[in-house]
Amino acid sequence: MKISDNYSLLAHNTFKMQVSCRRFIELERPEEIVSLAAQHIFEQPFYILGGGSNVLFTRDYEGVILHPVFKGIELIKEDEQTITLRVAAGTEWESLIEYCVENQYYGLENLTGIPGLVGSAPVQNIGAYGMEVKDSILTVEGYLLPSVEPICYSAEDCRFGYRSSLFKTELKGRCFITYVYFKLSKEPHFNLTYKALSEELARQQVKPTLENIVRCVRSVRDSKLPDITQIGCAGSFFQNPIVSEEQFEQLHQQCSDLISYPAANGVKLAAGQLIDKAGWKGHREGDAGIYPKQALVVVNYGQAHPEEICQLYEKVISDVYNKFKVLLRPEVNII
């Protein structure tokens, strides 16, 4: 493992916050977590960081950051229709997508273009273009912290929900994920329920294949989301809120064009539309802003300080609440 003290996190958070941590530990093997426990590392504040694409550091982190760098994709089981892959936490998500396209494995293609590492994917049950990673996850392996008790959870144990799981709720910050097992199909089957994706396939006049879907998803994403090599952000900053049927009816009278989706416990609204209707889309305060092409995304145009980002997102939450009585919650992990 590699240990660095007073380490800058600038290259480790896509929001590009200029913060540092007291100690940064890169784990080259999963078992190293056990020797860290023997050194009493977990008796001080610690945080597990993947690619840093779903975090907002609000200040320097006065503790230890654990960062998995062990990578690898292993085919561990195969039958006529399916395969099971064991993927190490430090593997880039996009290299898993590329591996699946190369080998013609179906099930993750709509999730192309999501930054980050495989170990983080179960944490918020990443989702995009009508697909959620939970539908392809078989099991998740790791260690509970600080006890370093090994765990192996089935998808059901993980209690996946919309942008949520056991790892973002009860076990938040207390489970170091080492491997994710995916069950994928060798037979073509596609999820084209998301309108923007089917429209893009039609626009490009191509048939649904793995390659075409990946290309179309990437092109739709590029048209809506900032290029994180140029503009700091953490993707969708806010979760889409779920309101009761009753509240939805009231809101619908206020705005007849309200976008809504059925949800298990009510009606899911598009947070971006509410932010847009409240007049925040494209708003900029110094280097902090609301992305002009997608109001869900809070951006750092260059040198924004964490406080400026926080002031802006808090203003958005309070204004949307005043106008619609809908409470937006950050999807991003605020540290």
Ligand SMILES: Cc1cc2nc3c(=O)[nH]c(=O)nc-3n(C[C@H](O)[C@H](O)[C@H](O)COP(=O)(O)OP(=O)(O)OC[C@H]3O[C@@H](n4cnc5c(N)ncnc54)[C@H](O)[C@@H]3O)c2cc1C
């Ligand atoms: C431009 C952009 C677009 C995005 N689009 C999407 C999208 O379409 N859909 C979507 O769902 N998300 C999206 N995201 C959010 C983000 O990319 C995903 O949530 C991603 O899975 C985060 O991966 P990461 O490795 O960067 O995680 P990090 O940001 O490093 O961590 C995220 C959370 O996971 C925890 N964690 C990380 N690694 C581990 C581990 N090994 N064990 C246990 N816990 C761990 C962290 O403690 C933290 O709570 C987007 C982000 C950006 C910047």
